[in-house]
Amino acid sequence: MRWPLITNLPREFNFDFVRLAPMAAVLSAILIAISVGSFAFRGMNFGIDFVGGALIEVETAKPLDIAGLRRVMTEAGGEDAQVQSLGQGNGAILRFRVPDDADLNASTQVVKGALQKAFPGIEIRRAETVGGKVSGELARSGAIALTVAMFLMLLYIWFRFQLQFGLGAIVAVLHDVILTLGALSLVQLEVSMTSIAALLTVIGYSMNEKVITFDRLRENLRKYKTTPLRDIINRSENERLSRTLITGSTAIIALSGALFFGGPVLLPLVFTMVFGVIIGTYSSIYVALPIILLWGVRRDDEEAVPLKPANARQG
Amino acid sequence: MLAPSRWRLISVVAALIFGVLFTLPNLLPAGMRDSLPAFLPRQTLNLGLDLQGGSYLKLSVDTRALRAEKITNLIEDVRTTLRAEDIAFTDLGQVGAEVTVRITDPARANEALNLLRNRLGGAIANGGSGLELSAQPDQRIRMGYSEQALNAEASRAVDQSIEIIRRRIDALGTREPAIQRQGLDQIVVQAPGESDPERLKSIIGQTAKLTFQMVDDSVSVAEAVQGRVPPGSVVLPSQDEGPLLLKKRAVVTGEMLTEASQGFDGQSGQPVVNFRFNGQGAARFGEVTASNIGKRFAIVLDGKIISAPVIQSAIMGGSGQISGNFTAESANDLAVLLRAGALPAPLKVEQQNTVGAELGADAVRAGAISLAIGAVAMFVFIVMAYGMFGVFAALALVLNVLLMIGAMSMTQATLTFPGIAGMILTLAVAVDANVLIYERVRDEAHAGRSPLQALEHGYERALVSIFDANITSAISAVIMFMFGAGAVRGFAWTLLIGVITSVFTAVVVTQLLIGWWYRSKKPKTLPIV
Numbered sequence: 001m002r003w004p005l006i007t008n009l010p011r012e013f014n015f016d017f018v019r020l021a022p023m024a025a026v027l028s029a030i031l032i033a034i035s036v037g038s039f040a041f042r043g044m045n046f047g048i049d050f051v052g053g054a055l056i057e058v059e060t061a062k063p064l065d066i067a068g069l070r071r072v073m074t075e076a077g078g079e080d081a082q083v084q085s086l087g088q089g090n091g092a093i094l095r096f097r098v099p100d101d102a103d104l105n106a107s108t109q110v111v112k113g114a115l116q117k118a119f120p121g122i123e124i125r126r127a128e129t130v131g132g133k134v135s136g137e138l139a140r141s142g143a144i145a146l147t148v149a150m151f152l153m154l155l156y157i158w159f160r161f162q163l164q165f166g167l168g169a170i171v172a173v174l175h176d177v178i179l180t181l182g183a184l185s186l187v188q189l190e191v192s193m194t195s196i197a198a199l200l201t202v203i204g205y206s207m208n209e210k211v212i213t214f215d216r217l218r219e220n221l222r223k224y225k226t227t228p229l230r231d232i233i234n235r236s237e238n239e240r241l242s243r244t245l246i247t248g249s250t251a252i253i254a255l256s257g258a259l260f261f262g263g264p265v266l267l268p269l270v271f272t273m274v275f276g277v278i279i280g281t282y283s284s285i286y287v288a289l290p291i292i293l294l295w296g297v298r299r300d301d302e303e304a305v306p307l308k309p310a311n312a313r314q315g
Numbered sequence: 316m317l318a319p320s321r322w323r324l325i326s327v328v329a330a331l332i333f334g335v336l337f338t339l340p341n342l343l344p345a346g347m348r349d350s351l352p353a354f355l356p357r358q359t360l361n362l363g364l365d366l367q368g369g370s371y372l373k374l375s376v377d378t379r380a381l382r383a384e385k386i387t388n389l390i391e392d393v394r395t396t397l398r399a400e401d402i403a404f405t406d407l408g409q410v411g412a413e414v415t416v417r418i419t420d421p422a423r424a425n426e427a428l429n430l431l432r433n434r435l436g437g438a439i440a441n442g443g444s445g446l447e448l449s450a451q452p453d454q455r456i457r458m459g460y461s462e463q464a465l466n467a468e469a470s471r472a473v474d475q476s477i478e479i480i481r482r483r484i485d486a487l488g489t490r491e492p493a494i495q496r497q498g499l500d501q502i503v504v505q506a507p508g509e510s511d512p513e514r515l516k517s518i519i520g521q522t523a524k525l526t527f528q529m530v531d532d533s534v535s536v537a538e539a540v541q542g543r544v545p546p547g548s549v550v551l552p553s554q555d556e557g558p559l560l561l562k563k564r565a566v567v568t569g570e571m572l573t574e575a576s577q578g579f580d581g582q583s584g585q586p587v588v589n590f591r592f593n594g595q596g597a598a599r600f601g602e603v604t605a606s607n608i609g610k611r612f613a614i615v616l617d618g619k620i621i622s623a624p625v626i627q628s629a630i631m632g633g634s635g636q637i638s639g640n641f642t643a644e645s646a647n648d649l650a651v652l653l654r655a656g657a658l659p660a661p662l663k664v665e666q667q668n669t670v671g672a673e674l675g676a677d678a679v680r681a682g683a684i685s686l687a688i689g690a691v692a693m694f695v696f697i698v699m700a701y702g703m704f705g706v707f708a709a710l711a712l713v714l715n716v717l718l719m720i721g722a723m724s725m726t727q728a729t730l731t732f733p734g735i736a737g738m739i740l741t742l743a744v745a746v747d748a749n750v751l752i753y754e755r756v757r758d759e760a761h762a763g764r765s766p767l768q769a770l771e772h773g774y775e776r777a778l779v780s781i782f783d784a785n786i787t788s789a790i791s792a793v794i795m796f797m798f799g800a801g802a803v804r805g806f807a808w809t810l811l812i813g814v815i816t817s818v819f820t821a822v823v824v825t826q827l828l829i830g831w832w833y834r835s836k837k838p839k840t841l842p843i844v
Contacts, residue, residue: 004702006753006843011761105516105664128668137498138801145798149791156790160783193802197733200806201740204791208744208784212751215780243747243754246700250750251743253696257689263681269736270685277743 006242013238017285018230018293024286028175035182044185047192048130050139053097054078054108055128060090061121068118069094076114077107086264091125104129142196146203153207161214162298168291169210172283176206179279180272189268198269202276205251209284216240217289225299233289244281251277317770317830327827330718330819337721358724362507363731363805364670366679369507370515373666376476376500378469381660382412385460385468389414389435389446391563393458394547396434402427406455413459415451424454431456469500472659477502482655483518497800501665514648522617522661523652525569527600528561530611530623536560551613553620554639561613561620566603571596575653577646580638586646587636590653597633605629614639616649682735690716690742697746701753702842707828708749711820715745718816723809731805741813744788748821752777753843760844769841770833774826781818789814 002008048055058069066083069092073081078096085092094115098107108129115122150170157166180202184191216236224232237244255277258270340348341359348357364371386409393416397404403419404427418424428450435458437443445464449457460468477494480502484492493505506515531548539550539560552558574591592600604612604626613623614637622639641649694712698705719738723730756773764772792814795807 004698004700004705004842006700006702006757105667109513126670128670130666130668141798141800142803145795145803148798149794152790152794153787156787194732194736197736197802197806200733200795200803201736204740204788204810205743207787207791208747211784211787212747212780215783219776219779239758240754242757243750246754247743247747247750250693250696250746254689254693254739254743254746257687257692258682258685260685261681261688262685263677265678266681266685269732273736273739 006246009242009245013241015234015238015241017234017237017289021286021290021293024282025290028283028287031179031182032175035178035185038182038185042185042188044181045188045190047190048095048128049193050191051097052104052130053080053095054104054111054130055126056094056108056112056115056124057086057126058092058094058115058119059123059125060092060119061123062090062119064090064092065119066092069115072114072118073111076111077102078111138193157211157214161218164292164295164297165214165218165288168288168295169207169214171291172210172287173203173206175283175287176202176276176279180276183275184268184272187271189271192268194269195272198272198276201273202280205273205276206280206283209280210288212243213237213240213284213288217292221297221299229293229297233293237285237289248277248281317767317774317826317833319830319834323823323827326819327824330824331714334714334717334721337724338717341720341724356725358727360720360724361727361729362679363729363734364505364507364668365732366682366730367507368670368676369505371506371666371668371670372504372516372519372664373497374476374502374504374519374662375665376469376473376502376659377661377663378465378472378500381469381472382460382465384660385465386412386414389458392435393431396431397427400427400430402430410457413457415455415457418454418456421454424450424456428456431458466499469660473500473502475659476662479655479658480504480519483651484515486651486655487515487518502662516664516667518648518651520662520664521652522658523569523649523655524617524657525572525653526565526615527567528563528565528613528615529603529607530613531560531562532610534560551615551618551620553613553623555622559613559620559623561615565615566612567592567596567600569653569657571599572653574634575650577643577650578636580636583638585638586641586643587638588641588646588650588653589634589636591634594633597631600633600635601629601631605631678732682732686735686739693746697749703832704753704829704841704843707825707832708746708753708821710828711749711824712742712745714824715742715813715816715820718820719809719812722812722816726812728808728812729805730809731802733802733806734809737806737809738813741810741817744784744813745817745821747784748777748781748817749825751780752822752825756841757844760841766838766841767833769844770829774822778822781822785814785818 060069064083064085066085069083070081073083073094073096077098079098081094081096083092083094096111098104108127112124112127115124150173154166154170157169177199180199184195189195213236216239217233220232220236220239221229224235227235252274255270255274258266259274262270337356337358339355340351340357343351348359351357390407390409393407393414397416397418402423404416405419406415406417408415418427428448432448435444436446436448438445445461445467447459447461451457473496477496481492481494484494484504484506492507493503495503497503504515504519531545533548534543534545536550536557536559539545539548540558544550544560547563548560549563550558550560571592572590573593574589576589578587578589579585580587591597608626608628611623611625613620615621621637637649690712694705694709697708701708716738719741723734728734752773755777756769759769759772759776760766789811792807792811795803796811799807
C-alpha cells in the first residue's frame with residue numbers, strides 16, 4: 001500500500017457503465033413496483049405531524065407494562081393506541097388519536113390523568129398534540145415548496161445544460177424520492193417532520209450528484225465532437241469514478257457515527273440519509289444518464305458557456 | 316491562481332476571526348459569557364424547541380365567533396337606533412350571514428334605511444364599518460358585512476391578539492417567548508425552557524371578556540330556560556349556582572378597568588381580584604348601582620357568571636373586588652388577564668407540543684456525540700486518502716463548521732433537528748468540492764502537467780462543477796425557505812448558510828493553504844498523484 005491511499009487507485013477505469021443500463025432499468029422498475037406496492041398495501045407509518053393526534057413520551061417507575069399502558073389509553077378514550085418502547089430504561093412513546101369531533105387537547109389531558117392514576121410515579125417527558133387541519137397545512141406548504149424548487153432547478157439546469165439534462169435530473173430525483181419513501185414504508189419507520197428533513201437532504205445530495213455528472217458529460221461532449229454519445233457517457237463516468245467512490249464513502253462514513261450512536265431519535269433521519277446517498281449515486285448513472293442517452297443531445301451546443309470558459313484541451 | 320493574494324488572505328483571516336468570535340459564546344459557561352466585554356458578540360445558538368425543550372402552541376383566531384359576534388352586535392345596534400327614532404319594526408333577526416328587519420310603517424321605510432346607513436354603514440376606505448344595506452320588498456331592509464370588511468376585521472383581531480398575548484405572557488415572566496403571526500388567522504407561540512404548558516395555555520386561551528350586567532328579574536329563570544326569554548336578555552350559566560337571566564347590555568366592560576390585582580378579602584381571607592375603573596366606568600357604575608339598590612348585578616367572564624352580588628349601596632369610588640372560589644394562583648391569573656385586556660375573539664388551540672427539556676438535552680447530546688464521531692471518522696478517512704491535501708481539506712471543514720455555527724448564532728436563526736440535517740448535507744457537499752478539486756488535479760498531473768499547472772488547472776476546472784452544483788442547491792434552499800414551514804424552513808436556512816460557507820472554505824481556504832505549502836516545499840511531484 002502506498003501513502004496516501006488515493007495513489008493506490010488505478011488511474012484508468014474501463015468499466016462499461018452503459019452496458020448495464022438495461023439491467024439497471026429493470027432493477028429500478030422492480031424497486032419502484034415494490035415501493036408503490038408497499039404504499040398500497042402497507043402504507044406509510046405517518047406520525048402525528050401528518051395524521052393529527054397525540055404523542056406522549058413517558059418514563060415509568062416500574063418496568064414497562066406495554067399492554068397495561070395501551071389498555072389505560074384506550075379506556076381513557078384514545079383510539080389506535082400504540083406503545084413503542086424506547087429500548088433504554090423504562091421509557092416509551094405513546095400515541096393515540098381521538099374521534100374527529102372530540103377536543104384533542106381535552107382528551108390528552110384525560111389520558112394523562114388516567115396514566116398518572118394507573119401508573120404512580122410515571123414521568124411525562126413530552127406531550128404533543130397536532131390537529132388535523134394543521135397537519136394538512138404543513139404537508140401542503142411542504143409540497144408546494146418542493147414542487148416550485150424542483151421546477152426552478154429544472155430551469156437552471158436547462159439554462160446551463162440542455163432541456164433533456166434537466167428532465168433527466170428531475171426524473172432521477174423523483175425516482176430517488178419514490179424509492180426512499182418505499183424503503184420507509186417497507187420498514188415502517190415513522191414519517192415525521194424529521195423524515196421530511198431527511199428526504200430533503202436526499203434530494204439535495206442527489207441533485208448535487210446529477211449536476212456533477214452532467215458537468216463532466218458536457219465537458220466531454222465539447223471535447224469529443226464526433227464520438228458516439230454512448231462512449232462519451234462511459235468515458236465521463238470512468239473519469240469521474242474515483243471522485244464518486246470517495247465522495248460517497250466520505251458521506252457514509254460521516255453518517256456512520258449517527259447510525260450507530262445516534263439513538264432512536266436520530267435513527268430514522270440517518271437511515272434515510274444513508275439510503276439517499278446510495279440511491280442518489282445510483283440514479284445519477286442509471287436513471288439520469290440513460291434518459292439523456294435515449295433522448296440524445298445536441299452536439300453543436302456551444303451557446304451554454306460555462307462560468308469559466310473551459311479550455312478544451314485533451315486531458 | 317495559487318499566487319499569493321492579499322485579499323484572499325485577508326478574507327480567510329476575517330472569516331476565521333468571525334467564526335471564532337461568534338462561535339466562542341456557545342462554548343463558554345453562562346457566567347463567563349456575561350463577563351465578556353460589550354463589543355464582543357455574546358449570542359449563543361438559538362436552539363429550537365425540539366433541541367432545548369419548551370412549549371409550542373399554534374392558535375387560530377376563531378373568525379366564525381368573530382363574525383357571529385358582529386352580527387349579534389349589529390342586531391342590537393339596529394334595535395337601539397330604530398327605537399331611539401321611534402320607528403316601529405318587526406322581524407328583526409339573522410338570516411344566514413345577514414340581518415333583516417321589517418319596518419312596520421311603509422312611509423318610514425326609506426327614512427329608516429337612510430338612518431341605518433348613516434349611523435351604521437360607510438365604506439371601509441372612509442373609516443366606516445363596511446356594512447352594506449339594501450331595501451327589499453315588503454318594507455324590509457337587509458344588512459350584511461362585505462367579505463372585505465370581515466377579513467379586515469379578522470386581520471385586525473389577529474394583530475390585537477398577538478399584542479394581548481404578549482402582554483399576558485410577559486406578565487408571567489416566561490423567558491423570551493416568540494409570538495408570531497402565521498398565515499391569515501394563526502398565531503404561533505413558542506416559549507422555550509421550563510414552563511408549565513397548561514398554565515401557558517390557560518393564560519393564552521382565555522378570551523377574558525369581562526362584563527358587568529344587570530340581572531333581569533322580569534321573568535323567572537325557570538320560565539326563561541323554557542324559552543320565554545325577554546328580548547334584550549339572555550340566560551347565562553354561573554359558576555356557583557344555577558343559570559341566571561341577565562340583560563344583554565353590559566353596564567361596564569373590562570375595557571374600562573385601569574387596574575387589577577390579586578388580593579385577599581378582608582373578612583373571609585379568600586383570594587379575590589381587586590380592580591379599579593377608569594373615570595367613565597366609575598361614573599357609569601356609580602349611576603347604575605345608585606338606581607338599582609337591592610337588585611343584583613352579575614360579573615360575567617367569557618359568558619360565565621363568576622358572581623352575582625346584591626347591590627347594597629351605590630358604589631361610587633370606582634373600585635371593587637371580584638370574589639368567587641379563587642385560589643391565589645387563579646386570582647392572580649385572572650388579574651393578569653384583566654390587565655392585559657380581552658382578546659377580540661376566542662382563540663382555538665390547533666397544535667400543542669411540549670418537549671421536556673430533559674428529552675431535548677438527550678437529543679442534543681446524542682446528536683453532538685454522533686456528529687463528533689462521524690466528523691472524526693471522516694477526517695481520518697480524508698487524511699488517509701489524500702495525505703497532506705486531506706489535512707488541508709479537514710482544516711477547511713473545521714473552519715466551515717465554525718462559520719456555520721457563527722452565522723447561525725449571529726442571525727439568531729433557530730437551529731432545529733432538520734437544521735442539523737441541513738448542516739450535514741452541506742458538510743458532505745463541502746467534502747465533495749474538495750474531492751472534485753483534488754481528482755481534477757490528479758487528472759491534470761497524469762496528463763503530464765507540472766505540479767503548479769496541475770493545481771491551477773484543477774481548481775479552475777473543478778470550479779465550474781462546484782458553482783453549478785451549489786447554485787442549484789442555493790435555488791432550492793431559497794425556494795424552500797420562502798414557501799416552506801416548520802421543518803422545511805429550518806432545513807433551508809442552514810442549507811443556504813452552508814452553501815455560502817462551504818464554497819468559501821472548500822475553494823478559497825484550501826487554495827490559500829495549498830499555495831503556502833507549494834511555495835515553501837516547491838515539490839517536484841504532488842503527493843496525491
